Amino acid sequence: MSEVAVEKVEIEKAPKEPLFSTKNKKLITDPLNENNPITIQVLGICSALAITVQVKQAVFMSLSVLVVLMAGNWIISALRNLIPNRIRIIVQLVVVATLVTLVDLALKAYVPDVSEKLSVFVGLIITNCIIMGRFEAFAMGNRKWPSVLDALGNGLGYAWILIAVAVVREVFGSGKFWGFQLIPDSWMMANGGFYMNNNLMILPPMALITVGVIIWIQRARNTNLIES
Amino acid sequence: MKFLENLVLKQIRPNFTEGGKFERYYSAYDALETFMFTPDHTTHSGAHIRDAIDLKRTMMMVILAMVPALLFGMWNVGHFHNLSNGLPSELWPNMLYGMAQVLPIVIVSYAAGLGIEFILAVKNKHAVQEGFLVSGMLIPLCMPADIPLWMVALATIFAVLIGKEVFGGTGMNIVNIALTARAFIFFAYPTKIAGEIWVSNPGTVDGYSGATALGDLAMTVGKAKDVPEVTNIVSQFSDGGMYSMYNSAMGFIPGSIGETSAVAILIGAAFLIWTGIGSWRIMSSMFVGGLTMAMLFNLWGANAFMELPPLHQLMVGGFMFGMVFMATDPVTAAQTNTGKLIYGFLCGFLGIMIRVFNPAYPEGIMLSILFMNVMAPMIDHYVVAANVKRREKRLKLKTA
Numbered sequence A: 001m002s003e004v005a006v007e008k009v010e011i012e013k014a015p016k017e018p019l020f021s022t023k024n025k026k027l028i029t030d031p032l033n034e035n036n037p038i039t040i041q042v043l044g045i046c047s048a049l050a051i052t053v054q055v056k057q058a059v060f061m062s063l064s065v066l067v068v069l070m071a072g073n074w075i076i077s078a079l080r081n082l083i084p085n086r087i088r089i090i091v092q093l094v095v096v097a098t099l100v101t102l103v104d105l106a107l108k109a110y111v112p113d114v115s116e117k118l119s120v121f122v123g124l125i126i127t128n129c130i131i132m133g134r135f136e137a138f139a140m141g142n143r144k145w146p147s148v149l150d151a152l153g154n155g156l157g158y159a160w161i162l163i164a165v166a167v168v169r170e171v172f173g174s175g176k177f178w179g180f181q182l183i184p185d186s187w188m189m190a191n192g193g194f195y196m197n198n199n200l201m202i203l204p205p206m207a208l209i210t211v212g213v214i215i216w217i218q219r220a221r222n223t224n225l226i227e228s
Numbered sequence B: 001m002k003f004l005e006n007l008v009l010k011q012i013r014p015n016f017t018e019g020g021k022f023e024r025y026y027s028a029y030d031a032l033e034t035f036m037f038t039p040d041h042t043t044h045s046g047a048h049i050r051d052a053i054d055l056k057r058t059m060m061m062v063i064l065a066m067v068p069a070l071l072f073g074m075w076n077v078g079h080f081h082n083l084s085n086g087l088p089s090e091l092w093p094n095m096l097y098g099m100a101q102v103l104p105i106v107i108v109s110y111a112a113g114l115g116i117e118f119i120l121a122v123k124n125k126h127a128v129q130e131g132f133l134v135s136g137m138l139i140p141l142c143m144p145a146d147i148p149l150w151m152v153a154l155a156t157i158f159a160v161l162i163g164k165e166v167f168g169g170t171g172m173n174i175v176n177i178a179l180t181a182r183a184f185i186f187f188a189y190p191t192k193i194a195g196e197i198w199v200s201n202p203g204t205v206d207g208y209s210g211a212t213a214l215g216d217l218a219m220t221v222g223k224a225k226d227v228p229e230v231t232n233i234v235s236q237f238s239d240g241g242m243y244s245m246y247n248s249a250m251g252f253i254p255g256s257i258g259e260t261s262a263v264a265i266l267i268g269a270a271f272l273i274w275t276g277i278g279s280w281r282i283m284s285s286m287f288v289g290g291l292t293m294a295m296l297f298n299l300w301g302a303n304a305f306m307e308l309p310p311l312h313q314l315m316v317g318g319f320m321f322g323m324v325f326m327a328t329d330p331v332t333a334a335q336t337n338t339g340k341l342i343y344g345f346l347c348g349f350l351g352i353m354i355r356v357f358n359p360a361y362p363e364g365i366m367l368s369i370l371f372m373n374v375m376a377p378m379i380d381h382y383v384v385a386a387n388v389k390r391r392e393k394r395l396k397l398k399t400a
Helices: A002-013 A022-032 A045-050 A055-079 A085-110 A112-118 A120-127 A129-137 A144-174 A204-221 B002-016 B023-036 B055-084 B091-124 B132-141 B149-167 B177-188 B213-219 B228-237 B245-250 B262-275 B280-300 B310-315 B319-326 B337-357 B364-399
Strands: none
Touching: A022 A144, A045 A120, A045 A144, A045 A204, A055 A085, A055 A112, A055 A120, A055 A129, A055 A144, A085 A112, A085 A120, A085 A129, A112 A120, A120 A129, A129 A144, A144 A204, A204 B149, B002 B023, B023 B091, B055 B091, B055 B132, B055 B262, B055 B319, B091 B132, B091 B149, B132 B149, B132 B177, B132 B319, B149 B177, B177 B364, B213 B228, B245 B262, B245 B310, B262 B280, B262 B319, B280 B310, B280 B319, B280 B337, B310 B319, B319 B337, B319 B364, B337 B364
16 A cells, blocks of 8 residues: 555655655654654553564564554645644544554454454554654645655654564563574473573563663663753 | 781772773772772761761671571571471581572672672772672572572672662662562562472472462462361461461571571661661551551451461561561662651551462562552652641741
8 A cells, every 4th residue: 555655656756856865864764763753752652562572473563553654644644735623633543543444454364363462452553652643743744755754764663673672572581583482492491401481571561671771772872862 | 907908009009090000990999999998088078977887887787687687597498408308407407508508699699780880880980889788688588599590690680780770870779679689580480489499409208398388378368268278278377387476486487598587687677776777667667567457357357368367477478578678778768757657557568468469479578668669759758748838837827
């Protein structure tokens, strides 16, 4: 769906400004680090805590958010001059809800096992602050192509944090990566070894702490981010 | 001594001060120097009270207060190991076995914690703070004797980094470091710190299941009071049973290394109160809080756990240890006098409540103290606000 959208925009926007001008590039790169939706704006934290126990879930969750965000940003941007200001939140909700339903059905059809594990959290993308935030803050006031890029940047910024947290949690919590056993059974204490999986990693608090550590590292590397 | 002082201060010191070869490691050197010699630091400005007590001395006092519990803990570990293996329980064999089990935990806890402190001090160029001296001893005391050493190291590193350094180091932490370490292991590796693991390397002698008194009591929750399973456990708590009042108070019951003997802990408490380091307000109000909850449960009496006599309830598990050494931590407890009373009372009250209501968390004291640590600043806030209000009222009355 989003690819169709991108093509349309290219024709419309091409003559004026290069597609990947410095300004447009910044739309993608900024949310990856300096303006990351999770670690800097602290949006969309709930899903980062809830579905980062396994890498597979986190990847599919990120993909779903990315698709919804890109398509939604494009649609809202295209409609931005037609939406009456007073009911704009309702319109935005209708758009997100439609897209999320589509994504949910697609997941159910093609990856039923993942869909089962993600359960309500796909539906809850509707309430994900990143999406409404981008609609309000960007798509309502910008042209279609920059809106799509902005969505791509924010979606990827959300995705890498989610996947990073999920890698830490799955490797140390279950000794697995994408469902494959990393730590041999003979190492386990139950079998006379010395190792034991960290059960705390499975519990939500550790997701919060892992996100916190990422924020810590990020601020230590980039001192501009530290508030006075 | 003079020779040593000359060697260190004249020969080694210049290497670490500004311009020296190892300038970068000054904070590590400084920590060791002030540990061995009286520091020559003076106050730079302002009026101040002269007192021989500083952070290091305070910490050493607390460690001294823990020595009875530590020594008794070592004996206790050996005692149950020998009994369950059919060996006679004698003073020295018990102590030797206990030492062999406990000392490695102490060493690992100190090495891991101080390692992190030294690295961070050198990296951030500040003096090594003494806060860990007490935590490093508290951590082993609230562990079972058979805990794998790497778990102790990991929990210590987690507690020092996430529990303390993130918030700004010694004196800035919100929750108790030692309890953070224990809670980490409790949730991360539950099979190593809960259940029937409390007898070190158990043998095959009957009657030593390796459960704690609380673990056994938790089994009675949700069962009728007259089932043989429940009456068996309850009979253990009457005179002559394994968990009788005398055994529980003296510490002849299995449990974490330092928590078993109420008597040894109370010797430490007396020392802390006498030196003015531990707050008697927190200790006494926590005791009253625990007693109150236990009495309320007595009145309710829905199961055998609730019917345990109040004083007996306080003697088993980590209540006494938490009351004397954990809840009184001056950094994480409430600061105002009224606040301390409220804080202590709720620590005890909630601790017994968690322990009885949720059999999965027999160590409710740990959770209640951590919870109250978080609440302490709020208690202080309202105590101060109430004080301000009262004085405003008084002022108005006078002027009116």
